[in-house]
Amino acid sequence: MAYNLKDIIENRPSRLTSGHRMCAGCGAPPVTRMILRAVKPEDHVVVANATGCMEVSTFIYPYTAWTDSFIHSAFENAAATLSGSEAAYKAMKATGKLDENKVTKFIAFGGDGGTYDIGIQSLSGAMERGHDMLYVCYDNGAYMNTGIQRSSATPHFADTTTSPAGTKIPGKMQPRKDLAKIMAAHHLPYVAQTAAYLNFKDLYEKAEKAIYTEGPTFLNVLAPCPRGWGYNTEDLMIINKLAIETCYWPLYEVVDGVYKISYKPAKKLPIEEFLKPQKRFKHLFKPGNEWMIEEFQKEVDKRWQELLDLEEITNKVKEN
Amino acid sequence: MSIRERLSGNEAAAIAMKQINPDVVAAFPITPSTEIPQYFSTFVSNGTVDTEFVAVESEHSAMSACIGAESAGGRAMTATSANGLSLMWEMIYIASSLRLPIVMSLVNRAVSGPLNIHCDHSDAMGVRDSGWIQLFSETNQEAYDNLIMAHQIAEHKDVLLPLMVCQDGFITSHSIENIELIEDDKVKEFVGKYKPEHYLLNDKEPIAVGPLDLQAYLFEHKKQQADAMRNAKKVILEVAEKFEKMTGRKYGFFEEYKLEDADIAIVCMNSTAGTAKATCDKLREQGIKAGVLKVRVFRPFPAEEIAKALSKLKAIAVLDKADSLNGAGGALFEDVTSAMFISKVQIPTINYVYGIGGRDTTVQDLEKVYNDLTQIVKTGDIQNPYRYLGVRGEN
Numbered sequence: 249m250a251y252n253l254k255d256i257i258e259n260r261p262s263r264l265t266s267g268h269r270m271c272a273g274c275g276a277p278p279v280t281r282m283i284l285r286a287v288k289p290e291d292h293v294v295v296a297n298a299t300g301c302m303e304v305s306t307f308i309y310p311y312t313a314w315t316d317s318f319i320h321s322a323f324e325n326a327a328a329t330l331s332g333s334e335a336a337y338k339a340m341k342a343t344g345k346l347d348e349n350k351v352t353k354f355i356a357f358g359g360d361g362g363t364y365d366i367g368i369q370s371l372s373g374a375m376e377r378g379h380d381m382l383y384v385c386y387d388n389g390a391y392m393n394t395g396i397q398r399s400s401a402t403p404h405f406a407d408t409t410t411s412p413a414g415t416k417i418p419g420k421m422q423p424r425k426d427l428a429k430i431m432a433a434h435h436l437p438y439v440a441q442t443a444a445y446l447n448f449k450d451l452y453e454k455a456e457k458a459i460y461t462e463g464p465t466f467l468n469v470l471a472p473c474p475r476g477w478g479y480n481t482e483d484l485m486i487i488n489k490l491a492i493e494t495c496y497w498p499l500y501e502v503v504d505g506v507y508k509i510s511y512k513p514a515k516k517l518p519i520e521e522f523l524k525p526q527k528r529f530k531h532l533f534k535p536g537n538e539w540m541i542e543e544f545q546k547e548v549d550k551r552w553q554e555l556l557d558l559e560e561i562t563n564k565v566k567e568n
Numbered sequence: 569m570s571i572r573e574r575l576s577g578n579e580a581a582a583i584a585m586k587q588i589n590p591d592v593v594a595a596f597p598i599t600p601s602t603e604i605p606q607y608f609s610t611f612v613s614n615g616t617v618d619t620e621f622v623a624v625e626s627e628h629s630a631m632s633a634c635i636g637a638e639s640a641g642g643r644a645m646t647a648t649s650a651n652g653l654s655l656m657w658e659m660i661y662i663a664s665s666l667r668l669p670i671v672m673s674l675v676n677r678a679v680s681g682p683l684n685i686h687c688d689h690s691d692a693m694g695v696r697d698s699g700w701i702q703l704f705s706e707t708n709q710e711a712y713d714n715l716i717m718a719h720q721i722a723e724h725k726d727v728l729l730p731l732m733v734c735q736d737g738f739i740t741s742h743s744i745e746n747i748e749l750i751e752d753d754k755v756k757e758f759v760g761k762y763k764p765e766h767y768l769l770n771d772k773e774p775i776a777v778g779p780l781d782l783q784a785y786l787f788e789h790k791k792q793q794a795d796a797m798r799n800a801k802k803v804i805l806e807v808a809e810k811f812e813k814m815t816g817r818k819y820g821f822f823e824e825y826k827l828e829d830a831d832i833a834i835v836c837m838n839s840t841a842g843t844a845k846a847t848c849d850k851l852r853e854q855g856i857k858a859g860v861l862k863v864r865v866f867r868p869f870p871a872e873e874i875a876k877a878l879s880k881l882k883a884i885a886v887l888d889k890a891d892s893l894n895g896a897g898g899a900l901f902e903d904v905t906s907a908m909f910i911s912k913v914q915i916p917t918i919n920y921v922y923g924i925g926g927r928d929t930t931v932q933d934l935e936k937v938y939n940d941l942t943q944i945v946k947t948g949d950i951q952n953p954y955r956y957l958g959v960r961g962e963n
Contacts, residue, residue, distance in 0.1 A: 292771035294640065309779035317768040320778035321635050321662050328629035332594060332636025332644065333768055335620035339591035340642055340769065343618045350771055370632065373625030 253449055260285045261315075263293065268313035269305040273481025275444065275471035275488070276302050276386045280357060282448050283384060283467070284316070286455035292316065292352045294337075296330035298362030299323035301393040302386065324366040326356040327374035327383055334379045353459055354381035359471075360401035361391040364427050375434045375464040382458045385427065386471035396476040400425040403496075404547060405540050406528045408476070413531040418540065423547050431466040432502040438463075440501035442510075443470035445488050450499050450510055457501070470497045478527020490522040495552040500559075506566045507559040516552070519545045570815065571749040577708040577740035580747055581647065581673040581733070582607035584715035586617055587755035590671075591642030591762075594622035594633035596652060599685045600737035601675035604647035627652035631659035631670075638668040639777045641767030643719065645670070649737055650677035653691045657698075663730045664699030664793060666777060669722030670730040672700075673715065676838065676889075677737040678925045686926020687737040689837065690890040692866075693899045699793050701731040701800055702867040704837040706823075708745045710864075711735040713817060716750065719759050720807040726799040734866075736839040738926065750815060758814060797868045804865055821870035823862040824877055826852065830859030832941035833878065835904055836887040837863045840922075840929055844887075847934040858938050869903050875911035878904070883941040884917040887957070891921045897954045916944050922957035933958050 263284035270277045280302070287293055293316035297303040303320045306313040321329045334354045340346045358367055363385040371383055390408050391397040398411040404423040407413040411420035428441045438461040440454040451469065458465040472479065472487045479487050491497035494517045499510040520541060523529040532540045575583065582604050585593065593612075595605035605621075612621040622637075624630045630646050637644035648656065653674060663670050678684040679691050692702060701721060705711040714733040722731040735741060750758070766775045781789060801821070808819040825845050827833055834844045841862035851858040861877055878884055886905070888898025896902070901919035908915065920937060923929045937957065944950055956962045 292769075292774070294768045296636070304780045307776050307779045309781045309785050312776040312779070314776055315774065317770075317774040318776040319636060319639050319768060321632060321666070322658055325629060325632035325659070328624060328632035329636035331622060331624075331629075332592060332633030332638075333640035334636075335592045335594070335622045335633065336637035336640035336642030336644070337769055339618060339620040340640075343591075345591075345641075346769060347771075352769060352771065369625060370629050373629055376625075377623065 253447065253452060256285055256452070257448070260289060263287065263315045264306065265313045265315060269308070270301065271474060271481070273474035273484050274301070275388065275473065275484055278444050279386055279451065279469050279471055282444065282451050283355070283455040286452055286459055287353055292350060294319065294330065294333050294352060294354050296320070296326045296333070296354070296356040298326035298356070298358035298367055300359040300362050302357060302359065304393060323362050325370045326358045326362060326367060328370040330354050330356045330381050331374040331377060331379045334381050354379070355459065356381065356383045358383070358385055359392065360385060360387045360389060360399045361393070364401045364425055365399050372434065375431065375436055375466065379464055380462055382465045382467065384467045384469060386469050388471045388473040388476060389424070390473070390476050392473045392476045401427070404544055405532055407531060408528070418531055418537065426551070428466070428468040432505070435505060436464050436466060437461050437504055438465040438501070441468045441497070442499055443488050443492060443497055444485065445492050445499070446511070454501060476528065479525050483525060487525065490517065490525070493517045494519050494522040494548065496522050496548055498552060498555055500555060506562045507555065509555060509559050519548050571751065573747050573749050574744050575708055575747050576603070576742055576744050577711050577735045578603035578675065578742065579607060580708045580712040581715060581735070583749065584712050585645055585673070586611045587750070587752050588643070588645070588715070588719065588759050589617050589756070590619055590645045592620050592622060592634065592637035592644045593646065594624050594630045594637065594644065595646045595648065596624050596627045596630050598627070598649050598652040600677055600741045601647045601649040601652070601673065604673055604675070627655040628659060631656040631663060634670045635659060635663050635666065635668060638670050639666065639768050641764050641769045643762045645672065647673040647675065649675045650679045650691045653695060654679055657695065660695050660698045660700065662778070665789070667728040667793070667796070668730055669719065669728055671715070671718040671722060672730070672732040674732045674734045675737045675741045676734050684925040687739050688889045688924045688926065692732070692734050693890040693892070696867060696899055699729060699797065700867060701729055703731065703733050704864055704866055705733060705735040705740070706839055706841045706862060708740050708743070709747050711740060712747060712749070713811065713815070713819065716755055716758065717807050717811050717819070719762070720810070721800065721803050723762060724803045727796050727803050729793070729796050729800060734838060739839040754814060758810070800868050801870065819864060821865040821873055822877065823864065825860035825862065827859035827861055827877060829857055831857040831882045831945060832884070832938055833859040833861055833881050834885050834887060834934065834937060835861045835863065835878070835900065837866065837900065838889070840887060840889065843929060843931060844934055847931045847938065850931065851935070851938055856938065856942065863900065866900070869907070871903070871907035872911060874904060875907045875913045878908060878915065879911070879913045881915055883944040884915055885920055885937045885941055886917060887920050887922055889923045891924070916948070916950050918944070918950060918953045918955060920955050920957040927958055929958060
């Protein structure tokens with residue numbers, strides 16, 4: 249479809265207003281604003297939010313930063329809660345209790361704690377049941393709201409408050425879970441991994457597809473955290489860029505089971521470039537710890553190759 | 569004309585739900601309430617209701633989906649038992665604090681552990697402070713009638729609280745009894761349309777539900793919940809009066825059975841009241857003035873009214889089908905005795921914890937209770953007010 253992104257950013261009012269209390273340099277608010285900009289101005293949205301940074305910073309009684317309808321009930325159940333709202337919508341539309349010409353879209357936001365970990369059952373259930381809703385995970389790679397504890401999205405070796413880089417154990421000893429692939433394994437019509445990069449184009453286009461594809465859809469969005477990752481707040485977009493250019497955070501989509509990598513760096517940067525500006529990886533650069541960077545690089549390479557293979561295989565299957 | 573039927577308690581609950589025709593039912597199977605979502609999904613499959621049935625992956629999600637649906641502006645219902653309710657526990661409190669009039673059919677069963685699938689009231693007692701209205705049902709008829717009355721109570725503007733209708737697992741849920749059903753159109757008219765003032769799907773007035781609510785406001789919000797629970801008393805009686813006009817069946821906060829001239833009485837809830845009445849009849853034939861007070865409305869607790877109803881007795885036994893494990897007595901006992909104390913009703917009162925994990929409670933067991941009360945009246949000696957009934961190693 250033809251659209252002018254600059255025009256959209258300039259002229260579509262943000263559906264998440266300013267005045268919320270998210271930190272400067274946090275990756276979540278720009279991502280959320282951009283996703284909601286992909287909603288047609290005439291459509292109404294019911295936003296569900298898992299407990300987390302975003303919820304406690306955007307809706308502190310009696311103030312809310314949300315211009316659409318919004319519901320937060322608990323930490324682990326944004327998907328189940330929203331599935332109930334979506335079911336009510338269907339029933340009420342069918343029985344003429346709602347205006348038949350008015351469209352409401354259903355979008356859930358959860359951090360990686362509320363999505364990868366405590367909320368994965370609720371998410372899996374809602375997606376399998378086929379509700380017409382989008383679930384967005386803003387992935388900052390740890391439980392930031394409670395003070396930077398490790399999650400299953402925390403990268404290998406990262407220093408967190410429950411996987412501290414100690415003298416015996418050098419940070420989190422496990423690589424991260426691959427949630428987008430888990431969601432793809434639900435055979436959803438649309439799954440994508442994205443980030444605020446390349447002037448938000450990738451994020452905007454994927455958000456629009458996800459919102460307007462009928463059925464359950466999922467977006468995994470990188471949302472760096474200056475407090476947890478230890479970067480300067482003004483460097484948010486640089487961190488996003490390095491995550492993508494090193495292939496730590498590949499941009500891709502899975503449409504009806506077919507993988508498509510949205511961006512292949514012409515020259516894949518070494519992982520050090522991404523790790524170096526972040527305090528959580530500081531110990532990786534101490535003499536004697538070179539093996540940790542090597543191992544990290546190996547894992548990134550392995551997963552990137554796996555993605556390239558998946559793209560090739562699934563496209564072949566599609567052609568056949 | 570009402571419809572005469574023979575139904576199990578679960579069938580009766582499912583039929584009440586069918587007649588109510590809610591927008592959303594979200595439920596997860598658990599014995600002994602499993603049949604309710606089973607019967608109900610048949611109604612959905614055959615198009616006899618307009619409901620969206622959400623076959624969730626857990627009870628936590630069942631209550632979460634009900635919260636999402638009710639906030640959205642729909643009527644949401646669910647059914648569960650025991651551990652299912654335990655898994656919902658977090659969301660049970662959130663449902664009432666968001667002031668959502670969700671209606672649940674709770675088929676009472678022992679909460680693990682160890683695992684047991686039979687009836688006691690530990691599930692309902694575990695959420696007695698959660699801000700839900702709790703109605704108890706002696707028979708299948710009462711389980712049905714309470715559900716028909718539920719929305720009128722829960723959705724009243726002065727109430728806006730979720731409500732659970734309790735009945736005894738297996739004892740009534742799986743026993744077939746004669747029942748009088750109300751015609752569909754009469755139920756529809758009685759229950760009425762759900763017209764929430766604010767709801768998520770009202771695009772003309774977007775709302776935000778479920779804030780971070782800190783020191784500045786949470787206390788006031790909790791006070792509003794407490795006020796709503798107090799308001800519910802009046803509404804429960806008004807709805808019962810309307811219901812009586814429609815059906816001829818009379819409901820109050822509790823039922824007094826041969827209590828007027830009684831010397832001794834049992835206070836209990838749910839199906840045990842039937843056994844207590846039978847025991848009472850037997851003793852009356854022997855000239856013993858026995859009575860029963862069956863609590864229907866446990867939350868809100870009709871403290872003053874119960875104290876008054878018990879005020880002329882000489883000895884009272886309160887039966888708890890769940891122990892509070894506080895070393896002092898069950899929940900009903902504590903509520904009844906504190907109500908009596910506040911109303912300055914000083915009567916020897918003892919507590920029996922009974923029927924745990926589905927242990928059968930017979931007329932013989934309750935005869936023993938009345939005999940104990942007769943002894944207390946004679947001697948004035950209570951000895952131990954906190955007793956177990958029908959358990960090995962006691963009595």
